Amino acid sequence: MATYAEMQQIYDDIRGDFRYDHELNGCLNCGICTATCPSAQFYDYSPREIVQLLWTENVEQIYDAMQEKIWACAQCMTCAARCPFKNSPGGLVAIMREVAIKHEMQSAKDVLRPFGRVMLKLITTGNQLSPDMIQPDHFPDWGPNIQKVEGDLRLLRKAIPVKTLQTVDTAWEVSLKTSVEMYTIWEMTGVLRSLELMDENLFDVIEDFIDEKREDYEDWLEEQEEDEEDDD
Amino acid sequence: MGDTVLVVGAGPAGLSAAANVTAAGYKVVMVEKEEVLGGAPILSGYARLVPSGEWAKDAIGRMVSRVEEDANCTVHKNAKVTQLDGEAGNFTATLSNGETVKAGAVVLATGFTHFDSINKPEWGFGTYEDVLTTTQMEQMVSSGKIICPSDGRVPERVAILLCVGSRDRQIGREWCSKICCTVSANLAMEIKEISPGTDVFIYYMDIRTYGLYEDKFYWKSQEEFKTKFVKARIAEVTASGDGRLLVKGEDTLVKRPIVIPFDIVVHAIGMDPNEDNPEISRIFGVGLEKHGFIERAEHYTNTCGTTRRGIYSCGAAYAPETIDDSISQGAAAGARAVADLHALVRKAG
Numbered sequence: 001m002a003t004y005a006e007m008q009q010i011y012d013d014i015r016g017d018f019r020y021d022h023e024l025n026g027c028l029n030c031g032i033c034t035a036t037c038p039s040a041q042f043y044d045y046s047p048r049e050i051v052q053l054l055w056t057e058n059v060e061q062i063y064d065a066m067q068e069k070i071w072a073c074a075q076c077m078t079c080a081a082r083c084p085f086k087n088s089p090g091g092l093v094a095i096m097r098e099v100a101i102k103h104e105m106q107s108a109k110d111v112l113r114p115f116g117r118v119m120l121k122l123i124t125t126g127n128q129l130s131p132d133m134i135q136p137d138h139f140p141d142w143g144p145n146i147q148k149v150e151g152d153l154r155l156l157r158k159a160i161p162v163k164t165l166q167t168v169d170t171a172w173e174v175s176l177k178t179s180v181e182m183y184t185i186w187e188m189t190g191v192l193r194s195l196e197l198m199d200e201n202l203f204d205v206i207e208d209f210i211d212e213k214r215e216d217y218e219d220w221l222e223e224q225e226e227d228e229e230d231d232d
Numbered sequence: 233m234g235d236t237v238l239v240v241g242a243g244p245a246g247l248s249a250a251a252n253v254t255a256a257g258y259k260v261v262m263v264e265k266e267e268v269l270g271g272a273p274i275l276s277g278y279a280r281l282v283p284s285g286e287w288a289k290d291a292i293g294r295m296v297s298r299v300e301e302d303a304n305c306t307v308h309k310n311a312k313v314t315q316l317d318g319e320a321g322n323f324t325a326t327l328s329n330g331e332t333v334k335a336g337a338v339v340l341a342t343g344f345t346h347f348d349s350i351n352k353p354e355w356g357f358g359t360y361e362d363v364l365t366t367t368q369m370e371q372m373v374s375s376g377k378i379i380c381p382s383d384g385r386v387p388e389r390v391a392i393l394l395c396v397g398s399r400d401r402q403i404g405r406e407w408c409s410k411i412c413c414t415v416s417a418n419l420a421m422e423i424k425e426i427s428p429g430t431d432v433f434i435y436y437m438d439i440r441t442y443g444l445y446e447d448k449f450y451w452k453s454q455e456e457f458k459t460k461f462v463k464a465r466i467a468e469v470t471a472s473g474d475g476r477l478l479v480k481g482e483d484t485l486v487k488r489p490i491v492i493p494f495d496i497v498v499h500a501i502g503m504d505p506n507e508d509n510p511e512i513s514r515i516f517g518v519g520l521e522k523h524g525f526i527e528r529a530e531h532y533t534n535t536c537g538t539t540r541r542g543i544y545s546c547g548a549a550y551a552p553e554t555i556d557d558s559i560s561q562g563a564a565a566g567a568r569a570v571a572d573l574h575a576l577v578r579k580a581g
Contacts, residue, residue: 030437030465031482040489048482082467084437086401
């Protein structure tokens with residue numbers, strides 16, 4: 001359990017985010033956000049409650065909501081599209097999640113751990129769900145639509161007039177250059193720092209992978225230069 | 233001429249302005265774009281008015297005949313002002329019917345436009361036959377029969393959604409339309425009176441039955457007519473399999489999302505600035521305030537003024553307004569116009 005001063009600091013960090021005043025203008029307690037929220041139908045989560053806690057600066061309850069509730073939001077932002085004040089409860093949740101990570105909250109680590117594999121796949125291949133992973137047995141909820149992905153996937157994929165989509169073992173082909181650029185973006189925007197705070201082991205694995213890819217890219221660049229020199 | 237006031241718009245405010253000008257001994261030329269006089273209460277077929285309880289056709293009808301029978305009031309129906317030349321004390325207006333009117337002062341009683349519910353598609357108007365607006369429901373009350381338009385059955389439950397087209401930054405309506413809370417509480421009582429088996433629910437963000445409307449409408453509708461007030465803004469209206477409507481909201485007191493079946497859903501539509509205001513602003517040379525209503529001059533000593541000398545305004549042209557207050561403001565605007573004419577007379581004398 002955090003001290004009051006720690007909880008106050010967490011609130012101050014949320015309140016101090018540059019997006020905060022844009023996402024929260026006031027609240028009439030009308031409940032349209034919670035009424036429209038898909039997560040609120042299934043979980044103990046209410047966007048109106050999040051907005052009210054922040055609006056009334058209830059630091060203890062805010063801390064409490066950050067243990068589990070804020071992780072139930074699917075970030076679909078329907079709440080933001082409906083609020084008559086143009087608040088964005090989903091946007092506020094995004095800020096709260098970032099602050100939870102910054103403060104290395106155990107709750108954040110627990111919630112995010114199952115996503116480690118997804119993260120690894122995402123960062124190493126640039127995408128996660130590939131066509132050959134979609135097996136009818138794995139997706140009973142698709143019903144008869146599953147037939148659409150049965151058959152000759154390779155042929156079907158070739159029919160897509162986008163070059164990067166003509167692959168079946170990844171969702172799409174990510175070029176080495178794009179990958180390396182993404183690593184730079186994640187590094188500079190603090191994504192990798194967040195990962196390090198949440199899961200040091202996973203971060204080490206991913207960091208090694210990134211270093212390798214960067215070397216590959218440097219090698220490739222050198223090869224290009226050599227080819228050019230040969231041409232001269 | 234120096235003895236005439238041009239009144240534009242023949243709703244409650246304009247009819248009141250005209251009657252007060254002629255009562256003071258001056259002449260009125262009234263221009264109304266529609267075929268009939270009476271404004272929104274007559275054109276939209278309002279039922280009983282708040283707070284008098286009189287039928288609109290009787291109450292506003294009296295105002296109309298008072299003006300129509302007035303020898304000092306010339307009425308141009310089906311006409312618009314297309315051009316206004318001159319200045320305070322000496323205006324010349326050209327009308328769409330080819331007439332020219334000379335007037336010493338102008339009163340703009342140009343009113344408002346009802347919010348078009350099509351602009352909130354998630355609430356089902358235009359998609360489902362049993363989703364109506366308050367004006368349509370008023371017409372149903374006037375007909376004396378409460379039935380579902382889809383199949384003519386008597387509704388078990390009617391939901392009235394407040395703030396449709398009001399207090400909504402998402403669609404650029406950053407104002408309270410002022411009358412809908414009281415009108416809806418009144419409508420709920422009228423529905424119950426005609427159809428005692430029908431339960432009425434009102435979904436609200438805040439209830440603004442201000443002043444003397446509190447006990448006469450808000451309390452009475454709960455205590456005597458068992459209207460249920462639920463603090464919730466509805467997320468969406470959809471259809472159930474059995475021909476009813478599903479209303480999705482959060483009961484903010486119980487704190488859970490709820491889906492409730494209804495037979496009729498009524499939108500308590502708000503008051504938009506008159507859709508002709510850009511044209512009115514251009515022709516009369518008056519400014520509009522940021523929401524698009526006629527801009528009010530400094531109010532304390534230039535009551536009913538606009539941004540142009542000699543042109544006055546009143547009622548819902550300025551902002552959402554009640555019928556009673558529109559009538560009072562019309563009288564005030566008429567008094568300002570008369571004072572201008574009187575000053576001209578003294579100057580000439």
